[in-house]
Amino acid sequence: MSTDFDVCVIGSGAGGGPVALTLAEAGYSVVVLEKGPWLRETDFCKDEIAATRRSTYTPNLRDERHVLEQQDNGVWQAESTFSSGWDFWNGNLVGGATNLMSGFFHRMKPVDFRLRSDLGPVEGGNVVDWPIQYADLEPYYDRVERRVGVSGRVVPHPHQEPRSSPDFPYPPTVEHPVAAHIDRACRDLGYQPLPVARAILPFAALGRDGCAYTDFCGSYGCSTGAKGSSRAALLDQAVRTGRCEVRPRSMVTRLLSDQQGRVEAVEYRSGAASMPGSTLSPASPSRAPGCCCCPPGQGTPAGSPTASGR
């Protein structure tokens, strides 16, 4: 693959994967810089301690500290994420946290876009309506459900959002027997249970295997590819176009911008932390400040990013 790219996407999770695939399919050359390793189905195991108690798939908080601010008796206190002892829901690997998600794949409801108009202001809050409506996003929900491989069943329900397709592209995964008891209890209490959409393939499709029902799903990488992670469902396809290169273990450390604040280059460290980093710099930088990825024509380097030791 050429080292000239139209677009540089930083991070390969739920945000980066769709952008990389869409642009690669539209004919642009894309490089994805991802700080974590590129693990595949055969690399994942159902080791509870490794997956949920150690930094196997999550960033090591000793190396990647962030500031946490919490109120204690009305006073804001700052401490590092490392000393907090907290666990965080994120993923440090190609595909990001989507490898570890449970795959509950809800659409937002029309009311979610009009909270201010429909439900009114909240004292002390700054609730506003979205600038777009559910109807604007609906075709994209539909497209994502097909690309990711979402399973479920649409049932009559008072809160069912409008859909352009009558049902989910795949039937629901097999339910745990306990679910029937919970459904019954809900109905007894006057609630209306419904099957939850999952980004999990119930059988082999889209070049991936179906669910193996191992009972270890959320927090674990999927060893069959049934889970519609950004890696399995999107990035693998992006790479197959021949126009997308994923660079794992490439941690972006700085965005270098010009006088106008437009990013000219991305500085990143590849491999182990002690290795020298590299810089991807566009020949003609012109992109909006603050974004992590930008489509051609809106400022991304349409020129020749060059990797140089730094």
Ligand SMILES: Cc1cc2nc3c(=O)[nH]c(=O)nc-3n(C[C@H](O)[C@H](O)[C@H](O)COP(=O)(O)OP(=O)(O)OC[C@H]3O[C@@H](n4cnc5c(N)ncnc54)[C@H](O)[C@@H]3O)c2cc1C
């Ligand atoms: C255990 C678990 C269960 C979940 N269950 C669900 C669920 O059922 N339903 C649901 O909708 N959501 C679920 N989520 C949440 C969902 O996975 C996240 O909301 C979503 O992945 C966030 O997308 P993102 O792109 O912001 O971040 P991520 O998906 O985490 O992707 C960010 C990527 O950027 C990389 N990165 C960060 N900084 C840099 C840098 N400087 N240089 C290079 N790369 C970088 C990271 O390593 C990561 O790969 C779950 C998450 C977890 C952890």
